[in-house]
Amino acid sequence: MAEVKVFGAWGSPFSKRVEMGLKLKGVEYEYIEEDLKNKSTLLLKYNPVHKKIPVLVHNGKPISESLVILEYIDEAWEGPNILPKDPYERAKARFWAKFIDEKCVPPMWKACWSIGEEREKAKEEASEALKFLENEINGQKFFGGDTIGLVDIAANFIGYWFPITEEIVGLELMTQDKYPNLSKWAYEYCNCSFVKENLPPNDKLVEIFKGIIQAQPASN
CATH class of the missing domain: 1.20.1050.10 (Glutathione S-transferase Yfyf (Class Pi); Chain A, domain 2)
Structure with a gap:
């Protein structure tokens, strides 16, 4: 089974984008809450460029930026379309x-x-x-x-x-x-x-x- 993790913040609309995309596709994932005032070493490792949430980690490979992540989710998993086919x-x-x-x-x-x-x-x-x-x-x-x-x-x-x-x-x-x-x-x-x-x-x-x-x- 694929390992899927989401590094996010519960009140962030950007984090919720990613979670909604995964749930729309029916993908199980582990959610990791970040303290944005004291970011974890894992978050900084997975997103060294922007050092921000959300980050999706799929089988050890990190993807950053919520809109980019949503496109990745749409292409990586079967289920209802997030983007149109046309x-x-x-x-x-x-x-x-x-x-x-x-x-x-x-x-x-x-x-x-x-x-x-x-x-x-x-x-x-x-x-x-x-x-x-x-x-x-x-x-x-x-x-x-x-x-x-x-x-x-x-x-x-x-x-x-x-x-x-x-x-x-x-x-x-x-x-x-x-x-x-x-x-x-x-x-x-x-x-x-x-x-x-x-x-x-x-x-x-x-x-x-x-x-x-x-x-x-x-x-x-």
Whole structure:
């Protein structure tokens, strides 16, 4: 039997991408929780370049970067497709997954934890990026059509983590009025039984995010 290990962090949307990919394929794996403030020697050995989670180790061979890992999982194991079979649709899925990581997640996260002019700029950047996703999902249940695929898993931060953070910090960015298609997608995605059972507990994330707020210096 193949040896499969995942080095991750329970509250990380990037770790959860990998776990969801493996569970979608029905692959058994050993999960290893990392202390991101005191990273293990194994993590540093397996990912010496970025020194980050997640890392998938398959029969002793490490693969880093969540989107790369998801493609590897799709190719290495039988089961439901993570990426479409059609070459053009596969290219589109890769494009939107990369778009989410580069153009959506950074400004959305920054909008939550910055203040003043910096927050406003981040909100503007995030809003522009979300408009593209709003148009892309139009008329579909999931980005992958009727079934969950690469882009849906890549967008898990947008669907689950971000709304929790928004509420805690008092931010109104991804509203239902402004992004009805994305809001509907987020509901469908988070309430899909497969996704729901693999998301981190809401109350634990709330506790973590409140801790971040308390640790921030008071603004004038």
